[in-house]
Amino acid sequence: MLEARRLSLDDRLRGATVEIPAGRVTAICGPNGAGKSTLLRLLAGVLIPTNGEALLDGTRLQDMKPRERARAIGYLPQEPQIAWDLSVRNLVALGRLAHGSVRGGNRQKPVDAALSALSLERFADRPVSTLSGGERARVLLARVLAGEPRFIIADEPFGSLDLAHQASLARHLRAQAEAGRGVVVVVHDLGLAHNIADRVVLMKSGDVLADGPPDDALSPAKLKAAFGIEGTWLGEQGARVLSVQAR
C-alpha cells in the first residue's frame, strides 16, 4: 500500500491524505495548480514533504534507500525529457538501473518483457528520435515497466497523444493494474478519467476535494466545486462523456 498522510509541501499541497491500493487504477483530477503533480512527485519520493508523510507499507519514503524505493515505485514525469538519442532498448534498459547493472544476460529479460508488453519489439534498435510521439510515450512507459515496480505513477501521460494512442495507453495501464500493480495517473480529460479509473481523487488548490468511485468523485456537484463548470455525464458506464455547458 502506497499512501499519503496529511502530506504537505509549502502552499502547493495542504495536508492531502490518499491511499493507493495495489491492483487498481487511481486517477488524480483537478484544475491547473490543484497540486496533482506535487502529490505525485511526493508519492514517487522525488520531493520531500514539509509536513506529513508518504508511506510505502508503513515506511516513510525518505527513510528508504533510494534504490529500494525506486525498485518499488516507478515514476513517469510530466513532459518527460530525453536528452540523448539512445536506442529504444537502451532507453528502456534504464529502468533496470535501481536493480544494479543495466547490462548482462538475465537483466535483459525484464527489458524484453517490457518491450513486448508495449509492442515495441520491432523498434528496439531504432534511435528514439525516429519515433512518433505516441511511440515515444510507449517507450517511456516501457522504461517504467522494465523496473518491475509494484506501483506505477504517471503524470499526465495522455497529454500529447491522439485518441487512438490515448486508448492504447489506457489499455496498457489497465493491464498493469490487472497484473496486480497499483497505478496512479494524473488525467486532465475527465471523460477518460471516468472510464479508465477504479477510483478518482479530485483536487483543488492543494486540497483533496473528493476521493471515491468515479461516479461519486466526479459528480456534477463536485465538478462545479472543483472547476466551476455545469457538467452532465452522458453515455454508458465505461464509455462516459462529459457534456459541459458553455454558458
Added chain:
Amino acid sequence: MNRPNRPNLILLACLLVAIPLSLLAGRAWIFGQEQGTALLIIADLRLPRAFLAVTVGAGLGAAGAAMQGYLRNPLADPGLFGIAPGAALGAVLSFYFGYAASGWLLPIMALTGAGGAMALLALLAGRGGGIALFTLAGLMIASLAGALTSLVISLAPNPWALSEIVTWLMGALTDRSWADVALAAPLTLVGIVVLARAAPALDALTLGEDAARSMGVRMDHLLALLVVGVGMTIGSGVAVAGIISFVGLMVPHLVRPLTDRRPSSLIVPSALAGGLMVLVADSVLRALPLITELRLGIALSLIGAPFFLWLLLRLRRGGTLGLT
C-alpha cells in the same frame, strides 16, 4: 558487450601509433641526429611531453563528457564549472609569490585553486544539487575567478612576472619534465575513475532530474562525484599545462557518434580521444616551421571557437546534436 568497447579499442590503437610518431616530430626531427642526442631528446623532452599531452587531454575529454552528461547540454565545457578558472587563479597567484622560489608552488597552488572552486561550488549548489543552480553557481565562480585573475595580473610586481603570467594563461606543454607527469598522471587517472563511477547516474539523468531521482539516483552523491572527478582532472591538467580550452567541448562531440550515445559509454572513449587530440595538436605545433612555437592553448582555441560556433549554427538550423 562488444560494441561499446569498439571505439575504445580503435582510439587506443590510434594512441599507440601516435605516441611513437610524436616522438619523432619536432623542431629537430629525430632522424639525422646523433644517437646520443636523439636518445636524450626522446627520453628527457619528448617522452614526458607526449605522456603529459595524453594525460592532460584525457582529463579534459573525460571531464567534458561527464559535464555534458550532467548538464544534459552538448555545449557544456569544463570551464563552465569554474574549476578550470579556479585552478588558473591559483597558478597565477603562484607567479605573484614568485614561481622561481619553488617549482612545486605552482602545481600546489593550481590544485588548491581547483579545490577551492570545488568546495565553493559544492557549498553554493548545496544538498539539492539542482542543475540550474549548479550551472549558475559554476558561471559565477568562473567569472569571479576570472576577475581575480585579472586583478592579480594588474597588480603584477614587475614586467617579468607579468609576462610569465600571461604566457602561463596561454597554456602549453613546452619544457615539461617527468616530474610534471608524475604529478598529473595519477591525479588525472583517479579523477577519470571517479567520473566513470558517476556514469550510471548520468545515464539516468538522460530522462531528466525527476526521473533520475525516482530511479534511485542520489543527486547529492552524483554532484560530489562530479565535483571531485572534474576537480582532479582539470586541476591537475591546469597545474602542468595552463589553460587549454575547448578540448572538453569538442572531444565528446566527435566521439558521441561512435558510441550508443549513453553518457556512460562516452567517458572512457572521450578520455582516449582527448589524449589523442592534445597529443596530435602538440606534435603538429612543435613541427611547424615557425619562429616561435604557436602555444597549444591558443592553437586549440583557434580550432575550438569556430567549432563551437558551428555547433551553435547547427542548433539554430534545427539540427539535433544527438538530442531528440
